[in-house]
Amino acid sequence: MLDVNIKFKDMKISSVEEKDLIGIQKWMETNKVFLKEESTLEELKNRFLESYISECEFFFKIEKSEKLAGILKGRVEFKKQNELWIWFFYLDNICNNEDLRIDIIKYLMNYFNRRYGVNIFFARVIKDETNNIVFWKNIGFNLTRIVKDFYNVNGRHIDMMLMKKIGVSQ
Template structure:
């Protein structure tokens, strides 16, 4: 696991621990009706598997985002120590009550600053399903640009969907 823990204003971003997995599962279930993609229900075994994958990998991060001690989001990704180092964000999810307030933008920018300062990350990437217009708008607003489209990359319930790769 790649260690990540810092505070920014009243927000704490810290590594997820085993004791957090059930709390995160319950939180994700509460968020399900506000998601663009149909990724629910999340089985605890699958979430725990994602936790273990991150926990045993030296380059992956899986963090909880807390505001005044309350879970308001999660962030998962990986740092590749190339020349220059790059970070891939696989998932960022913010509680629906905190969306459209600028908090998500501040979080992603603070995480980028942290990864640059602590691990020398120069380039930031993410992937998204093309059929996620709100998320694409959010990423573009935060300086990400589409650099590649992989046609029919995903097969979700028999429906082919394009994957976008974005870079900042």
């Protein structure tokens, strides 16, 4: 797992540790933006272990004023041109304002650009999540591909949109 401990403003972004999982699971239940199947402790442990055993994956907790405010999971791929893949990014309702979301993503993009030479960024978005699509477009991401029936939500197949951005914003 890629290990980070980043501080900016009153925010802290750091790698999830096993001891954090129960608190994150309770946070996920409270925020009600996750499917019941996604927010079980067993599923969360599986996601944690996926990240933990891979040196290129990350699973971050985002804290504001020392309280859990969000989570972000993804992967860095080291290629001819290094890439960052964001699989999911959630902030709670208290922190979920557009400016803060933008600040966090831009800060992380700049961090990965400086630290690992990442210059290509991808974000996965559920096709039905119009607000998320607009969010990623507002920071320079463009639709690069649609994967049909990627997600299965309660027996309903939903397309995944792959958004891409080349370069970082200062």
